[in-house]
Amino acid sequence: MLPVVLILMAAMLIGVFYLRNKTDEANRVYAAEAAITPKPTIAPPAIYAKPTDALLRSGSVGVEVQQLQTKLKELGFYTGEVDGQFGGGTKTAVVHFQEQHGLNPDGMAGAETLAAIYSAGAKHMVVTPRPALPASGQDLPMLVNRTSSIPEGYTPRDLVALKDVVPRDMLILKDPDVRANRQAVEALVKMIRAAQADGQQVWQVSEGYRTPARQQELFNAQVQQLIKDEQLSEESARKAAEKTVALPGTSEHHTGLAFDLTVPGYFFGDTPQAQWLENHCFEHGFILRYTANKEEITGFLPEPWHVRYVGEAHARFMEEHNLALEEYLALYRQ
Numbered sequence: 001m002l003p004v005v006l007i008l009m010a011a012m013l014i015g016v017f018y019l020r021n022k023t024d025e026a027n028r029v030y031a032a033e034a035a036i037t038p039k040p041t042i043a044p045p046a047i048y049a050k051p052t053d054a055l056l057r058s059g060s061v062g063v064e065v066q067q068l069q070t071k072l073k074e075l076g077f078y079t080g081e082v083d084g085q086f087g088g089g090t091k092t093a094v095v096h097f098q099e100q101h102g103l104n105p106d107g108m109a110g111a112e113t114l115a116a117i118y119s120a121g122a123k124h125m126v127v128t129p130r131p132a133l134p135a136s137g138q139d140l141p142m143l144v145n146r147t148s149s150i151p152e153g154y155t156p157r158d159l160v161a162l163k164d165v166v167p168r169d170m171l172i173l174k175d176p177d178v179r180a181n182r183q184a185v186e187a188l189v190k191m192i193r194a195a196q197a198d199g200q201q202v203w204q205v206s207e208g209y210r211t212p213a214r215q216q217e218l219f220n221a222q223v224q225q226l227i228k229d230e231q232l233s234e235e236s237a238r239k240a241a242e243k244t245v246a247l248p249g250t251s252e253h254h255t256g257l258a259f260d261l262t263v264p265g266y267f268f269g270d271t272p273q274a275q276w277l278e279n280h281c282f283e284h285g286f287i288l289r290y291t292a293n294k295e296e297i298t299g300f301l302p303e304p305w306h307v308r309y310v311g312e313a314h315a316r317f318m319e320e321h322n323l324a325l326e327e328y329l330a331l332y333r334q
């Protein structure tokens with residue numbers, strides 16, 4: 001027995017010795033080669049040397065976004081973390097850059113925006129002294145959107161029936177019992193009077209205050225419509241419906257401060273009334289809540305007929321600074 005063990009141990013020792021020799025040999029060769037090989041000079045990566053052509057937008061991730069953030073930070077537009085994730089902060093930075101460079105402020109970095117950002121002509125952010133925000137801290141417009149529902153059980157103050165307040169024959173009321181907040185209705189009357197003085201005579205109110213229960217009916221109806229017309233599955237139909245009909249609790253009509261203004265028999269967007277509204281509603285304390293250039297922010301397709309009463313000071317400010325309500329309210333949190 002003993003000789004066998006001894007033989008085995010000897011074999012192991014020889015093996016270990018052999019392997020060590022092999023390793024030493026390899027190390028020697030490597031050291032010799034390293035000594036005669038010139039050390040590679042590692043060029044610093046060309047950070048934002050040239051723009052990517054990829055469209056970067058909310059949700060984009062990666063090194064291109066990191067480069068974009070780095071550049072926007074250098075220009076003073078971005079103050080967040082350079083994390084390669086295109087989120088809300090990056091988007092706001094892109095919007096501000098676009099606004100300051102005469103580009104369409106859609107918050108997406110496409111070829112044109114990227115070319116401007118990486119060009120020698122890219123300007124540093126001009127810090128406009130924070131404009132004197134109207135009515136700071138009090139009476140801020142209420143925000144109701146996809147992520148900010150109306151408080152449960154909320155009923156707007158001072159709801160009145162339009163038929164009791166609006167002068168006869170001034171407006172067509174699609175629903176004769178339509179109601180809204182008194183102050184908003186009074187502003188609406190002034191606005192329509194001004195429009196009519198400008199030659200835009202015919203106006204209809206299609207919607208005013210709407211309860212969450214009514215919103216649920218409208219939403220369900222839209223889902224059923226889509227299932228029928230587009231042969232969508234219930235789930236797809238719900239997703240599609242959310243693009244145009246707010247979920248119960250998330251419609252601005254719950255505030256009693258929103259109206260849908262239409263012209264019977266016409267697609268409102270094509271009417272001179274729509275143009276008038278776009279140009280003048282802010283003078284009367286209204287904003288167009290869902291516009292094409294803010295679609296990414298509001299999450300709604302453009303609705304040229306939907307006005308929201310916010311009061312004149314707020315409306316003017318948003319008009320002058322091209323802000324959606326979400327962006328405007330964010331200024332108060334800065």
Ligand SMILES: [Zn+2]
Pocket residue numbers: 207253258259260305306307
């Ligand atoms: Zn509406």
